[in-house]
Amino acid sequence: MSTFDRRIVIVGDSIAGCTAARELRARGHRGPLTMIGADADGCYARPPLSKHVLKSEAAEAERWDLSDLHITSIVDRAVSVDTDTRTVTTVSGADVPYDALIVATGAAARRIAAHGQAGETVLRTFADARALGSRLNQARTAIIVGAGFLGMEVASTCAFRGIEATVVDIDAPLERLLGSFLSESILLRAESASVNFVRVDRPVSLLGNPVVGVELAERTLAADLVVTCAGDVPETSWLDGTGISDRYGVGIDERCTTTVSNIFAAGDVAYSRTAPAQVRSPFWSNAVAQGKVAAASALGLDPTCAPTDDYFWTEILGLAIKVVGPLPLHGDPTVLEGSVDDGSALLQWNHDDGRKTIVAFGMKKPVGLLRRLARESAVPTT
Numbered sequence: 001m002s003t004f005d006r007r008i009v010i011v012g013d014s015i016a017g018c019t020a021a022r023e024l025r026a027r028g029h030r031g032p033l034t035m036i037g038a039d040a041d042g043c044y045a046r047p048p049l050s051k052h053v054l055k056s057e058a059a060e061a062e063r064w065d066l067s068d069l070h071i072t073s074i075v076d077r078a079v080s081v082d083t084d085t086r087t088v089t090t091v092s093g094a095d096v097p098y099d100a101l102i103v104a105t106g107a108a109a110r111r112i113a114a115h116g117q118a119g120e121t122v123l124r125t126f127a128d129a130r131a132l133g134s135r136l137n138q139a140r141t142a143i144i145v146g147a148g149f150l151g152m153e154v155a156s157t158c159a160f161r162g163i164e165a166t167v168v169d170i171d172a173p174l175e176r177l178l179g180s181f182l183s184e185s186i187l188l189r190a191e192s193a194s195v196n197f198v199r200v201d202r203p204v205s206l207l208g209n210p211v212v213g214v215e216l217a218e219r220t221l222a223a224d225l226v227v228t229c230a231g232d233v234p235e236t237s238w239l240d241g242t243g244i245s246d247r248y249g250v251g252i253d254e255r256c257t258t259t260v261s262n263i264f265a266a267g268d269v270a271y272s273r274t275a276p277a278q279v280r281s282p283f284w285s286n287a288v289a290q291g292k293v294a295a296a297s298a299l300g301l302d303p304t305c306a307p308t309d310d311y312f313w314t315e316i317l318g319l320a321i322k323v324v325g326p327l328p329l330h331g332d333p334t335v336l337e338g339s340v341d342d343g344s345a346l347l348q349w350n351h352d353d354g355r356k357t358i359v360a361f362g363m364k365k366p367v368g369l370l371r372r373l374a375r376e377s378a379v380p381t382t
């Protein structure tokens with residue numbers, strides 16, 4: 001059988017899975033294509049959830065229409081895969097056979113509640129965003145655990161909605177990703193928007209059952225709402241015992257192939273097993289790139305792009321931050337244009353290995369230009 005006629009099953013119908021489906025058809029796959037997704041809300045983009053959906057009850061999720069791809073869509077949770085018989089089994093008992101399988105099950109919000117502790121609020125899905133949005137309607141005060149990009153976006157929404165927000169973390173805002181130079185600037189902006197910060201020296205635990213606050217080393221903090229933004233964990237439990245995943249996620253190579261034949265993986269669930277460290281890069285652009293590469297590999301074709309795309313963006317306190325290049329950032333950048341203090345700057349970091357990271361900090365610049373600057377050795381900005 002030609003690879004173009006194979007039965008291909010994609011588990012996970014978010015951006016990695018949907019990109020893979022579109023790429024499969026675009027590259028000539030004409031065989032049966034099945035997509036299994038556990039979320040009753042279907043296919044939608046997550047980045048707007050924390051940027052727009054939380055701000056307005058009227059905001060809808062950004063959904064994708066795949067009806068032109070002639071997919072069999074199954075709304076169900078995959079619970080296991082048999083790599084000998086090549087069958088995925090779902091929670092409602094359906095057995096779905098495949099010739100090639102693409103794992104795109106992403107990640108779930110990392111939770112920090114103790115066993116049996118109720119009321120932990122997280123933000124990963126559209127349902128989470130709806131639930132959090134209605135809690136925000138009632139809240140005057142909020143605690144956000146985690147000062148990464150998601151925690152800072154939730155804190156920004158609180159500031160926008162006039163809710164007094166306190167962000168708790170071991171590190172300063174976005175410091176782990178963007179380094180101390182930008183972190184300090186973000187901290188100043190946040191403080192001037194009345195977002196408070198509490199630095200702790202160890203992970204906090206949640207207070208109350210249901211949750212009403214956080215326990216710090218020597219005191220407790222309480223608020224109307226507590227939101228955990230403490231990272232994510234790869235969704236691999238359905239792969240247990242297959243050898244496809246390990247404690248880091250699903251290891252992939254440059255072609256998004258896993259260690260099991262005819263099984264490919266893409267997106268937040270995946271980490272590079274050819275890189276020195278087993279770290280996932282759970283960002284949108286990587287999920288898109290890997291979706292395309294996994295699809296090409298499932299057809300036995302050469303991919304049209306690399307399996308990594310180091311473009312990342314966030315929006316904090318009205319400031320759009322676009323980053324192209326390796327992270328994390330260390331030390332001070334060269335200011336190519338504008339001023340960080342004014343909230344509008346184009347910045348360049350030079351890494352020891354010769355690579356560069358370009359950041360548009362509140363300055364409107366097309367991503368294509370940032371990509372070009374990151375690749376070039378000179379630094380023209382127009």
Ligand SMILES: Cc1cc2nc3c(=O)[nH]c(=O)nc-3n(C[C@H](O)[C@H](O)[C@H](O)COP(=O)(O)OP(=O)(O)OC[C@H]3O[C@@H](n4cnc5c(N)ncnc54)[C@H](O)[C@@H]3O)c2cc1C
Pocket residue numbers: 011012013014015016017036037038039045046047048049050076077078079104105106107108123124125150235238266267268269282283284285287311312313314315
């Ligand atoms: C609120 C929010 C804001 C974000 N903002 C940004 C941003 O500004 N910039 C950026 O670069 N990145 C951002 N991200 C990260 C980005 O959204 C992710 O990198 C991207 O969604 C990863 O896509 P994915 O398809 O790999 O996984 P996911 O989006 O996690 O989707 C996986 C899908 O698989 C399904 N699934 C899981 N297990 C099973 C199973 N066993 N059976 C069937 N289906 C299953 C899930 O229901 C889900 O729909 C944000 C993430 C969140 C949560």
